Amino acid sequence: MRGIFTISQLTIHEALRKRVLLAALLLGLAFLILFALGIYFMNRELIETSRGPETQAQRALVYIFLTMAGLYAVNFLMVMMAALLPVDTLSGEIRSGAIQSLVTKPLRRAEIVLGKWLGFWVILAGYLLLMGGGVLLIARLVSNITPPNIAVGLGLMLLEATLLLTISIAGGTRLSTLANGVLVFGLFGLAFLGGWIEQIGSLFQNETAHYIGIIASLLVPSESLWQLAAYNMQPSLMRDMTLTPFSPASVPSNMMIVWALGYILIVLLIGLWSFRTRDL
Amino acid sequence: MNYAIETFSLRKEFGAKVAVADLTLNVQRGEVFGFLGPNGAGKTTSVKMLLGLVAPTSGDARVLNAPLGNVPVRAKIGFLPEHFRFQDWLNGREFLDLHARLYGMSSAKRQTSIGALLKRVDLQDAANRKLKEYSKGMLQRIGLAAALLNEPHLVFLDEPTSGLDPLGRLIVRDVIQELRAQGTAVFLNSHLLSEVEITCDRVAFVKNGRVVRETSMRETSNVTDVELIVKNSTPRLLRELEQFGKNVRQLNGSIHLETENETHIPEINRWLVAQGVDVYKIGAAKPSLEEMFLAVMGEDARAG
Numbered sequence: 001m002r003g004i005f006t007i008s009q010l011t012i013h014e015a016l017r018k019r020v021l022l023a024a025l026l027l028g029l030a031f032l033i034l035f036a037l038g039i040y041f042m043n044r045e046l047i048e049t050s051r052g053p054e055t056q057a058q059r060a061l062v063y064i065f066l067t068m069a070g071l072y073a074v075n076f077l078m079v080m081m082a083a084l085l086p087v088d089t090l091s092g093e094i095r096s097g098a099i100q101s102l103v104t105k106p107l108r109r110a111e112i113v114l115g116k117w118l119g120f121w122v123i124l125a126g127y128l129l130l131m132g133g134g135v136l137l138i139a140r141l142v143s144n145i146t147p148p149n150i151a152v153g154l155g156l157m158l159l160e161a162t163l164l165l166t167i168s169i170a171g172g173t174r175l176s177t178l179a180n181g182v183l184v185f186g187l188f189g190l191a192f193l194g195g196w197i198e199q200i201g202s203l204f205q206n207e208t209a210h211y212i213g214i215i216a217s218l219l220v221p222s223e224s225l226w227q228l229a230a231y232n233m234q235p236s237l238m239r240d241m242t243l244t245p246f247s248p249a250s251v252p253s254n255m256m257i258v259w260a261l262g263y264i265l266i267v268l269l270i271g272l273w274s275f276r277t278r279d280l
Numbered sequence: 281m282n283y284a285i286e287t288f289s290l291r292k293e294f295g296a297k298v299a300v301a302d303l304t305l306n307v308q309r310g311e312v313f314g315f316l317g318p319n320g321a322g323k324t325t326s327v328k329m330l331l332g333l334v335a336p337t338s339g340d341a342r343v344l345n346a347p348l349g350n351v352p353v354r355a356k357i358g359f360l361p362e363h364f365r366f367q368d369w370l371n372g373r374e375f376l377d378l379h380a381r382l383y384g385m386s387s388a389k390r391q392t393s394i395g396a397l398l399k400r401v402d403l404q405d406a407a408n409r410k411l412k413e414y415s416k417g418m419l420q421r422i423g424l425a426a427a428l429l430n431e432p433h434l435v436f437l438d439e440p441t442s443g444l445d446p447l448g449r450l451i452v453r454d455v456i457q458e459l460r461a462q463g464t465a466v467f468l469n470s471h472l473l474s475e476v477e478i479t480c481d482r483v484a485f486v487k488n489g490r491v492v493r494e495t496s497m498r499e500t501s502n503v504t505d506v507e508l509i510v511k512n513s514t515p516r517l518l519r520e521l522e523q524f525g526k527n528v529r530q531l532n533g534s535i536h537l538e539t540e541n542e543t544h545i546p547e548i549n550r551w552l553v554a555q556g557v558d559v560y561k562i563g564a565a566k567p568s569l570e571e572m573f574l575a576v577m578g579e580d581a582r583a584g
């Protein structure tokens with residue numbers, strides 16, 4: 001256990017020292033400012049053009065739509081961070097040989113992998129809290145509206161990031177940094193595309209497309225988790241519209257969460273095994 | 281006998297490439313053991329197997345009485361890797377502190393031993409500079425310090441002098457002598473023969489994944505190398521010379537053999553004459569470590 005925490009600390013320390021986090025924070029900040037400006041001016045316009053009580057509900061929908069758009073962008077930032085931050089951590093240290101001075105210490109190889117995993121997980125959770133929290137806070141300040149079930153929604157977004165993080169860590173035990181990056185983004189892309197094929201398939205009631213999508217989301221459940229998060233964070237009125245990109249025509253079942261948890265566990269175990277059994 | 285290292289026919293193949301063919305050796309506790317040989321001889325792979333970095337294809341070993349891959353025993357082992365790449369975004373002191381924490385050392389213990397080691401490897405002035413800014417020699421010295429943090433019972437040094445200037449080499453030599461005085465065993469890999477390797481208690485010469493020669497540095501002085509130049513040397517003659525000594529071989533037109541008893545020299549002479557062999561020269565010399573080294577290194581030594 002001590003070993004895991006030492007490695008986690010080291011991981012976080014390294015991300016801070018190498019200014020990776022600084023870059024991510026600046027990018028995030030720029031995004032939040034953009035979002036704040038957008039929703040602020042939109043709000044001013046809406047207040048001027050619609051006054052009657054009947055438009056109150058419509059306005060709420062617009063705010064929630066904007067908030068969802070903001071969270072969707074946060075989701076992309078999270079995907080990038082989850083895939084890229086850890087992509088080089090094992091493969092790079094294996095290639096350079098720096099890993100040798102860790103592995104010969106009195107700690108299990110599993111502790112190194114888990115320590116890195118935990119370190120990045122803490123970074124991702126913090127980043128999500130900051131960015132997701134920022135979007136929600138800005139939306140609330142401007143419009144006094146907060147989408148429902150935000151804890152569940154943010155939790156699912158974190159689960160998605162955790163899934164990609166785990167793939168990135170596990171891939172790094174054997175692949176070069178470049179191959180690992182291709183793997184993680186490839187799998188994410190597969191899930192993303194599959195998710196849309198599934199949506200469009202169910203919209204036009206095309207069974208084949210629907211099933212292709214489901215298979216893709218079983219192979220890589222990342223996109224389904226976002227869809228589930230988006231589904232949870234919008235009011236029923238908006239869910240029924242099915243026209244916005246955040247209102248899935250086919251809602252992933254809650255079993256997808258169980259599958260994602262199992263998936264993470266399996267990929268993590270594969271990563272641990274793969275690192276334990278390789279020559280360094 | 282309680283050995284620091286015991287290996288039993290360790291072998292490592294990387295695909296078709298045999299890096300270590302058959303390594304059987306013992307290193308005693310407190311002994312400074314030199315593992316010498318040309319580049320590619322299998323020295324690093326051997327050390328990696330002993331440290332659990334690389335799994336042997338076959339064979340077995342015990343390190344400080346623990347089986348290969350044992351985790352707790354690593355608290356008593358120090359290691360300076362050959363291609364030392366460290367966490368170069370840390371400064372010297374942070375780097376040592378990280379490694380001390382990985383050894384599970386208490387904060388008080390870390391404080392004192394890091395200060396002492398920085399001084400020992402002459403890096404006090406660079407302690408607050410990032411490793412990124414260190415020269416190769418400085419990195420090697422900070423790596424040496426990291427290998428000694430835990431007051432190990434056994435230290436592996438893989439080519440510890442390859443990046444060092446003469447002054448740096450003297451530091452390594454003195455550190456090794458201090459370790460010996462403290463009863464720490466040292467396993468020293470090297471393809472060089474400098475003042476450092478000469479301080480070993482015992483050396484093994486490796487080539488192509490095999491130990492070709494193992495000798496105690498104290499024993500070497502008893503051995504006499506006999507050189508003969510005769511008119512017609514036959515395989516049979518070489519075979520029969522083995523009654524006088526070992527390692528009979530033909531080298532650059534002369535016959536060499538090793539004997540531990542100098543009275544054999546006149547006996548060899550008499551025997552040769554009795555056999556009707558024309559003797560042109562008979563000479564005796566103590567083989568130096570350099571000669572053994574050159575004999576093993578062959579072309580490699582001259583190239584380097």
Ligand SMILES: Nc1ncnc2c1ncn2[C@@H]1O[C@H](COP(=O)(O)OP(=O)(O)O)[C@@H](O)[C@H]1O
Pocket residue numbers: 294297298299300317318319320321322323324325326
């Ligand atoms: N990971 C590896 N894959 C393939 N061949 C290797 C690997 N590591 C070492 N070798 C080969 O094994 C031989 C021994 O290498 P090494 O143990 O590094 O020798 P030394 O340390 O004596 O220079 C060399 O021929 C080297 O090319």
Ligand SMILES: [Mg+2]
Pocket residue numbers: 320323324325362438439
């Ligand atoms: Mg080597």
